[in-house]
Amino acid sequence: MGPYRILLDCGMADISPLAAGLDQELPADLVLCSHAHPDHARGLLALHQAFPQLPIYASEATTYLLPLNWTSIDPNKIPHFCQALPLRSPVEFADGLSCELYPAGHLPGATAIRLTYTTDRRSYTLLYTGDFFLSNSRLVEGLPLEALRGLEPEVLIIEGTYGTARHPHRRQQENQLAERISRALAAEQSVLLPVPALGLGQEILMLLRSHHQFTGRNIDIWVDGNVAVGCDAYLNLLPHLPTSVQNFSRHQPLFWDEKIRPRVRRLPPELRHSVGQSPCIVITDETADLSAYLDLDLSSWLILLPQRPSRFGTTPESVSWVELTRDRFPDAAKQFKTDIKTGRLTVETYLLAQHCDGPGTTQLIHNLRPQHVVFIHGNSTYLADLTGLDELQNRYHVHCPAAGTLVELPIGETFLHPAAPETNYEGELTELGTVVTITLPDAIAADPRWQAFADTGLVEARWQGEELVLRGLSQRELLADRSDRSLPADLACCGNCRHQRGQRCWNQSSPLFGFKVTPDGYCPVFEPAAGKDEAKK
Ligand SMILES: [Zn+2]
Ligand SMILES: [Zn+2]
Structure with a gap:
């Protein structure tokens, strides 16, 4: 921006392309890291080692989680190269260049990054979402839409992981997973959940510890590998976790708990092979050799894999998973194939999304009202689906660049921001005795029409075919209604x-x-x- 070169995230396993053909001392003037997942942060340590003068910034919580990217290195030998920035407080980096971080949901510490470059004549704003999620999950609050509404950045760089896919409500996803695990245990199956070190595994643990299907039940949950290291890292983050989680941890340990059921413990290596003697749940690294846990003479197993947005097609998930396994663990893959045939091993997938679905993504865009939208992160078919949406094409300049291409972003002095399209809001119904409560997202109250709708706090509901139509009652109508009409x-x-x-x-x-x-x-x-x-x- 202006004269400054800013690197947003560095998930490259090999950073040599950044250093190649460099005609300046540094590959960028500064680096901002949105969150600690490997696809955004893996290359930072090498980058720091190659260019020690290059400043690298992230949120405070992210600086705690970053070392999880280099678990093969002794944590004491990893330098503290990343400087912590506060949330929701602008920081000036250089003349005219400032930055502000907003919580982005998705993972503790994950942020959306707002960059502003100001000249004598005007200022330019860019927003980079990193990975973001609008819904609250167990350990992270969702991206607060109201903090960014009407930002009108010139450029929005946004992730589109799930393309235009539509997901069931978060609570429904959780219930489905809890129900599936519960059903397996009831059928004397043990359940193995391979997950990344940070994020999903801790979410599932928290779900198992607080979901009514599991609380108080005599179940053993074992955690192994870097997922366990990730849990320890979360314990250092308590002040950054939602208040509900902090309250929970005042009454019982967040993860490691041998007393309160279901019990959660680290899996000692010597127990790996015999852990399935009685039905249990094992959460371990997605990169681990899973055959280490599966003694199928002891118990039958259910492997639950997170649904990946990039996996589609008609191949059954279990088959493509065995294919994937074959590269790294050929013997294990052979055995899995046989075990799946005999029914001792079942492989299924579940959805517990950490990213927005299509409607969530477009909702954020319409709330921000940028000039340019640049889609990144994810399967190119999915990104193309988003890019092709009429509701975006008609309003913004939409880009979906391939890696390594320069994107031209002409910025108009006066850009007429088109009105956002009508949104359908998703709410929740609660029936308590004789009262029905409808909970709607707060985004609905941002509309100027809300004032008139909610004027009296009373609504009229009536059926229109299968649909229930709500109408706000105005003051005048109330008075008139009482005196004459009714x-x-x-x-x-x-x-x-x-x-x-x-x-x-x-x-x-x-x-x-x-x-x-x-x-x-x-x-x-x-x-x-x-x-x-x-x-x-
Ligand atoms: Zn991520
Ligand atoms: Zn990512």
Whole structure:
């Protein structure tokens, strides 16, 4: 931006392309890291070692999690090369260049990065989402849409991992996974969940520790490999986790707990092979040799794999998984194939998304109202699906660049921001006794029409075919409703009484004399209003 070269994330396993053909001392003026997942952070240590003067920044929580990317190195030997930046507080890096981090959901410490470059004439804003998630999950609050609404950046660089796919509600995803695990245990199967070191594994642990299907049940959950190291790293992050999690951890340990059921423990290496003697749950690294856990003479196993957005096609998941395994563990893969055939081993997938689905992605874009949208991160077919959406094409300049291409981003001095399209909001229903509560996202209240809708706090609901239509009742309507429309003209009530004027009773012989009355009020000395009396005749 301006004269500054900024590197956003560095997930390269081999950073040599960054150093190749360099005509300047450094490959960038500064580096910003959105979050600690390997595909965004893996290359940072090598980058620091190659260019020690290159400043690298991230959120404080991210700086705690970064070492998980280099587990083969003694943590004490990893230098603290990454400087922590505060959340929601602008920092000036250089003349005219400033940055502000916003929590992005997805993973503790994950941030969306807003960069502003200001000249004498005007300022330019770029927002980079990193990986983001709008929904709250167990250990991370979702990206707060209201903090970024109406930002109108010139450029938005946004991830589109799930393309235009639509996901069930978060709670539904959790319930489905909990139900599947519970069913396996009931059938005397052990459950093996291979996951990345950070994020998904801890989410699942927290789900198992707080879901009604599991709380209090006599179940053993074993955690192995870098997932266990990841859990330890989370324990250092407590002040950065949601308040609900901090409260939880005041009453019981967040992860390691031998007393409160279900028990969660580190798996000692010597128990790996015999752990399935009685049905249990094992959470381990997705890169581990899973045959180490599966003694299929002891127990039958269910392997649950996270659904990957890039895996599609008609090949059964278990088959493609065995194919993938074959590269690294050929013997194990052969055995798995046989075990799947005999039914001792079952392989299935589940969805517990850590990224927004298509509607969530477009919702963020419409709330930001950028000039340019640049899609990154994920399968090119998925990104192309998003890029092709009419609702985006009609409003913004949409780009979906291949790696290594330079993107031209012409910026208009006056860009007319088109109105966002109508959004369908997703809510939740709760039925409690005789009351039904409908919970809607707070984004709905950002619309100027909300003021009028919620004016009185009362709504009218009516069926229209299969659909329920809600309408806000206005003050005027309420008054009019009470006095005329809803009351039959021949009803003996204050609304139809000749002594009622300006909602007060003026009949000296009435016990209500001088008081404010409601239209449907009544007293024994009611007398029909003259006009209404005549109308009746
Ligand atoms: Zn990520
Ligand atoms: Zn990512």
